[in-house]
Amino acid sequence: MPDLPTTRRAFRRTDDFTPGTPKVKLVTEDLPAKLSATSVLVKVHAISLNYRDANITNGGNPWPVTPNGIPCNDAAGEVIAIGDQVKYLEIGDRVAPIVDTENLTNRETGRSWLAADEDGVLADFIIFDERVLCKLPQHLDWVQASIVPCAGTTxxxxxxxxxxxxxVxxxxxxxxxxxxxxxxxAAGLRVIISSSSDKKLDDLKRKFSSPPLLTVNYSTHPEWHEEVLKLTDGVGVDLVVEVGGSSTLIKSMKCTRRGGIVSVVGYLSKQDNQQFDGLLGLIIDRRTIVRGINAGSKQDQDDLCAAITATQMTFEDIIDSTQPFEKAEEAIQYIWEGKQVGKSVLTV
Structure with a gap:
């Protein structure tokens, strides 16, 4: 067996939120000489960035985070060492940690989020207990596999x-x-995409042309929910993947059919609770199910990987860009400015 690494390179947050200053710093850290009984050492091959990473490094997370923590919660890597009581993983397995390491079955009452309550994965080696690691689809390359844990499971x-x-x-x-x-x-759903950029929407319509992709520009149509209703003959969509937060939630509910679902996965827009006027009446009148999506459980991630494997789905068409690990600062800024269409990935 080759010698195992004794140190790792990792990016830690500077927690300096002044515009124009570095948001992460590359450090070298010691790795433990011996793994605990159920721990697994993973050589990271790719790390995918999310808006959440840019938001946390710029001081915008609405929940407390550990000081100077390691960002990112989307990564794919290879098992290179295991503790002496590891049962389900072997050296060479392709794995990724789950985002909420307390959420194994969706029945747990606690939570612990990577890159917030505990260190994330922006490093060349990571160590996790095997209970929070999922096997990744074999047919995906490292870049595509890295987008599965957070973006995919969410x-x-x-x-x-x-x-x-x-x-939807x-x-x-x-x-x-x-x-x-x-x-x-892949699930046979009719899709409407919204964006403030006609160019992004036109590019997507060309890329996903069959069946035709429906689109709405919410910048040129401030009352965009009315445009969505027009596209659905006044009925509304069955489900909204809601990323805006308080400034978009009411309109999302207005263009959801009675008894439909709004899955709240993010808070990209500036938050203003005054936007919630009429919320309760709207929920009751439209019988809307509003549910918070906090990534998902280990079971969800395992189920997603099984579905990807069964369909042999690939994701090269939603990879926006790749950069080397050392360009983490630039990649985070790229996400912060909202330039990407799809996923931006760092390769290690």
Missing amino acids: AWSALKGVKFGRT LIQGTGGVAMFALKLAR
Whole structure:
């Protein structure tokens, strides 16, 4: 067996939120000389960035985070060492940790989020207990596999409960949105995409041309929910993948059919609780199910990986860009400025 690494490179947050200053710093850290009984050492090959990473490094997370923590919760890697009581993983397995390491079955009452309550995965080696690691689909390359844990599992959880032939509204063109688009198409759903950029929408219509992709520009149509209703003959969509937060939630509910679902997965827009006027009446009148999506459980991630393997689905068409690990600062800024369509990935 080759010698195992004794140190790792990792990016830690600077927690300096002044515009224009570095948000992460590359450090070298010691790795333990011996793994605990059920721990697994993973060599990271790719790390996918999410808006959440840019938001946390810029001080915008609405919940407390550990000081100077390691960002990111989307990664794919290879098992290179295991503790002496590891049962289900072997050296050479392709794995990724789950985002909420307390959420194994969706029945747990606690939570612990990577890159917030505990260190994330922006490192060349990571160590996790085997109970929070999932095996990844064998046919995906490392870049594509790295988008599964957070963006993929969030999209998978957000789309639960929508049957073949129904209609979904997916907000934006970020990582979760594009993964949701792929899953929705594979599940036989009619998709409406919203964005503030005609160019992004036109590019997506060309890329996903069959069946035709429906689109709405919420910048040129401030009352965009009315445009969505027009596209559904006044009925509304069966489900919304909601990423805006308080500034978009009411309109999302207004264009959801009675008894439909709004899956709240993010808070990209500026939050203003005054936007919630009429919320209770709208929920009752439209019988809307509003559910929070906090990525998903280990079971959800395992189920998603099984579905990807069964369909041999690939994701090269929603990879926006790749950069080397050392360019983490630039990649985080790229996400912060909202330039991506799909996923931005760092390769190690």
